[in-house]
Structures are given as structure tokens and as C-alpha cells.
Amino acid sequence: MTTRWLTPEEQRAWRAYIAAAHLLEDALDRQLQQDAGMPHLYYSILANLSEVPERRLRMTDLAERTKITRSRLTYAVTRLEKDGLIRRENCKWDKRSSFAALTDEGMAVLERTAPGHVETVRHFLFDRLNEEQVGQLEEIFTAVARTLEEDEARVASDDVPWRRRSSSPCSSAE
Template identity: 80%
Template sequence: MTTRWLTSKEQRAWRAYIAATHLLEDAIDRQLQQDAGMPHLYYSILANLSDAPEHRLRMTELAEHTKITRSRLTYAVTRLEKDGLLRRENCRWDKRGSVAALTEEGMATLERTAPGHVATVRASLFDQLTEEQVDQLEEICTGIARALESDDARPAPDDVPWRRRSSPSCP
């Protein structure tokens, strides 16, 4: 098999992408640490729960949404539960499963933190782009995600922990 090396143009684009994503993630993490004392991952967990029906998600679904391993999710949920921002509940349909549920304090934290988070995302990303570039960014990211999630690119379910099949969702 012959390696298809990146062209100079592709190498520049790749390095620009890496620099931009690292700097953006750092800016978001700094803002969330300052405003809420939590990293972006924890905020994402709370935000996913706030969007879910009844503010609850089965742990396996939450891992899928956040694209993290079960062990990393368990660690984060334990910390958020200790801080009173969410709680774990038993799944009524599957005794082996558990559900993460957003608490009132967790929702209040999100509501208090969201304006600063949105301002950081806007200033760091969207204010730097034209309307046409926003459309292009969406198209590019959607295409990349679609390709990575396609059956051809997808590793076997056991290879990617957040893609493991689980029992039906708990209501």
C-alpha cells in the first residue's frame, strides 16, 4: 500500500484546522472554567441533558451524544452528581442500565452560563466568518461527520465505546 501524502495545500489546511480547533477549544474551556468552574465536556453533558425529553438520557445515549468512552462519562457524571448538577437513576426498562437526569441546580447553572458560552463561541468563531463561510463551515463539518459515521468508515461497535448497541431507551 502506497501512502498518499498530503499536498502542500492540504498540509497548510490541516495545520490551520488543528491550530483553530485547539485555540477554539481552549477559549471555550477558559470561559466555562471562569464562569461555571467546569470544562467544556461537563457543560456539553449538561446541555445534552437539557435538550433531552424530561432532561434525561440513558448513559449509553449520553456517551453517544458526547462521543466519549463510558469510563470517561462515568467519571464526569460522578463529578457532576457530586456537585448536584445531575443525578443518576435506575432504568425502569433495563435493570442493567442507568439514566442521567439534569437537576434544577444543573439547569440553573446552564441558564447562568449559557450567555457567556454563546458570546465566546460567537466572538471566537462566527464573528470571524461571513454568512457564506458559515454555510460552508456547516456543509464541510456535516460532510466530514457523515463520512466518519458511514458504514464504510465506522469501526465495529465494540471498537468505539459510544457506538455500542444497547437495550431500548428508558422512558
């Protein structure tokens, strides 16, 4: 198979994307460390929990939503639990499964931190774009995400860490 090397234009676009993604993630981490003493990943965990009924998810579902390994999620949840922001709950029907639930204190931290987080996203991303560019950005990343999700669906579950499922009868709705 012949390698399809990037054109000079594609190479510039790729490198611009990589630089922007790393710099934006760093800016978000700095803001969240300053405002809440936590990295962006921890904020994302709290935000995901805040968006679901009863503010609780099965750990495997939370790993899939945040696209991180279960071991990394376990480490993060342990820290957030120690800080009183998340409570871990056992599954009544399967001792191997557990849930992460956002506490009232965790919700308060999220509500207190969200305005600064949104302002950081707005300042470093959306304030730099016009309305047409925002639409293009959405279109571009929707197409990229769709392709990646389709590819992920074809890959064996064991090859995608956040898709690994136990045979647990517990679900997030329980």
C-alpha cells in the same frame, strides 16, 4: 498501497484546522471554568440533557451523543452529581442500566452559563467569518461528519466506545 501524502495546500489547511480546534477548545474551557467551574465536556453533558424530553438520557445514549467512553462519562457524571447538577436514576427493568437526569440546579447553571458560552463561540469563530464562510463551514463539516458517521456505521460496535450497547431493555424514553 501507495501513501497519498498531503499537498502543501492540504498540509496548511490541516494544520490550520488542528491549531484552531485546539485553541477554540482551550478558549471554551477557560470561559466555562471561569463562569461555571467546569470544563467544556461537562457543559456539553448538561446541554445534551437539557435538549431531550424529561431532561434525562440513558448513560449509553449520553456517551454516544457526547462521543466519549462510558468510563469517562461515568467519571464526569459522578462529579456533576456530586455538585447537584445531575441525578443518576436506576432503570426499573435492568439493574445494569442507569440514566443521567439534569436537575433544576443543573438547568439553572446551564441557563446562567449559556450566554457567556455563546458569546465565546461567537467571538472566536462566527464573528471572524462572513455569511458565505459560515455556509461553507457548515457544508464542509457536514460532509466530514457524514463520512465519519458512515465509516463508524461499518465499524464493529466494540471498536467504537460510545456505540457499545448493552442488551438492556431500558431506553431513554422509559
